[in-house]
Amino acid sequence: METTPAIFQIAIDGPSGSGKSTMARRLAAALGIGYLDTGAMYRALGFAALRRGIRPSDPTDVEIMLQDVELDVSFADGCQQTLIDGEDVSPFIRTPDVSMAASDISALPAVRGFCVDKQRRIGETNAMVLDGRDIGTYVLPDADLKFFLTAGDDVRAGRRYLDLVKAGVSVDMNDVLHDLRVRDRQDSTRELAPTLAASDAILIDTSELSEDQVFDLMLRHCAARGLTRG
Numbered sequence: 384m385e386t387t388p389a390i391f392q393i394a395i396d397g398p399s400g401s402g403k404s405t406m407a408r409r410l411a412a413a414l415g416i417g418y419l420d421t422g423a424m425y426r427a428l429g430f431a432a433l434r435r436g437i438r439p440s441d442p443t444d445v446e447i448m449l450q451d452v453e454l455d456v457s458f459a460d461g462c463q464q465t466l467i468d469g470e471d472v473s474p475f476i477r478t479p480d481v482s483m484a485a486s487d488i489s490a491l492p493a494v495r496g497f498c499v500d501k502q503r504r505i506g507e508t509n510a511m512v513l514d515g516r517d518i519g520t521y522v523l524p525d526a527d528l529k530f531f532l533t534a535g536d537d538v539r540a541g542r543r544y545l546d547l548v549k550a551g552v553s554v555d556m557n558d559v560l561h562d563l564r565v566r567d568r569q570d571s572t573r574e575l576a577p578t579l580a581a582s583d584a585i586l587i588d589t590s591e592l593s594e595d596q597v598f599d600l601m602l603r604h605c606a607a608r609g610l611t612r613g
Contacts, residue, residue, distance in 0.1 A: 390510050391416075391610055394518035397532035398567050398578060399482070400539025402589045402597060406532065407514035409598050414512070414610065417458065419505055421515035421522065422485065423465040424498045426476035427454060429484030431467045439487035446493045454497070456505070478552055479562050486566045489516075490573040516570055519581035528608050530601060531580035534590040539563060 393410060397403045404420060411418035431452055432439045439445065455466040464471045475481070488494050502522050506513050515522065519529035534542075540560035547554045570578040580586055585604055589597050605611065 390508070391528075392506050392510070392523050392526040393512045393605070393610065394523055394526040394529045394581070394584075395512065395514040395532065396516055396519050396530070396578070396580065396584065397514075398516070398539065398570065399563055400542045401532040401534050402542070402594065403514040403530075403532045405594060406530075406597055406601055407512045410601060410605065411512040413598075413602060414510075414605065416510040416512060417505075418463065419456070419502065419511055419513045420463050420465075421498070421502050421513055421518065423463065423473065423476060424454060424456065424501070425489040425494070426481050426485040427465045427467050427472050428452070428494060428498070429486075429488045430472055430476050430481050432488060433480065433484050439484040440490070442491050442493065445488060445491055449493060449497050454501070456501070477546070477550060479547070479554060479559065482566060483562060486569045490569065490575070492575050495575055516578040517576040519584050520579060521576035524581070528605060528610060529581050529584040530604070531584040531586050532597070533586070533588055536560065536564060536567075538590045 395403045395407050404422070407418050407420070429439050432445060432448060435448060437444045437448055453466070453468050457464045457466065463473070465473050465476070499522050502513065505511065506523050513523065519526055519531070537560065540556065540563045543563060544554060544556050544559045547559065587597060587600060592600075
């Protein structure tokens with residue numbers, strides 16, 4: 384078996400509801416390395432725009448906001464806190480409105496550059512699992528191991544619906560499915576770093592697999608590459 388490198392990166396990409404964040408957390412914990420939820424950074428900026436009355440798709444107003452806003456990521460007890468101007472906004476960034484705002488704002492080149500610079504600095508200096516929509520293709524194209532998770536629309540929408548209900552958000556399942564499909568279309572067709580699988584990514588359809596089955600499969604791929612720190 385290969386010797387585990389001191390610093391290595393695992394990229395997990397995929398659309399909303401595919402299970403990538405859950406798997407990223409579990410893999411990071413199992414391997415004893417860090418986990419960076421890159422999507423939370425775009426959600427936080429989308430939330431900041433909405434709170435300031437800015438349209439997340441407006442490049443001029445958003446670029447002005449970027450000159451003033453402070454986006455930081457901190458880690459406590461293995462959990463990521465995403466801060467805007469020193470405030471942890473993690474509890475507020477999983478609503479449908481913020482999800483759409485994140486999709487809109489992440490399509491802006493200035494925002495991508497703003498976030499990707501931070502993501503690369505974190506990922507390239509620490510052993511990390513990073514999840515998002517363009518980690519393996521754009522943020523860290525030389526990541527040591529890449530996964531792309533997917534699942535059927537109905538399955539992913541059902542997972543998102545349950546997450547929102549558990550969080551106390553009142554939503555309609557049909558609305559969740561509609562919003563998910565709109566975001567899929569926006570994220571996969573945007574000009575800069577669209578959501579797609581890297582040519583060397585391991586594809587996993589999680590539709591018919593349990594969480595444990597997906598985790599065990601990914602852990603076996605990690606072991607096969609010698610990424611077994613822990």
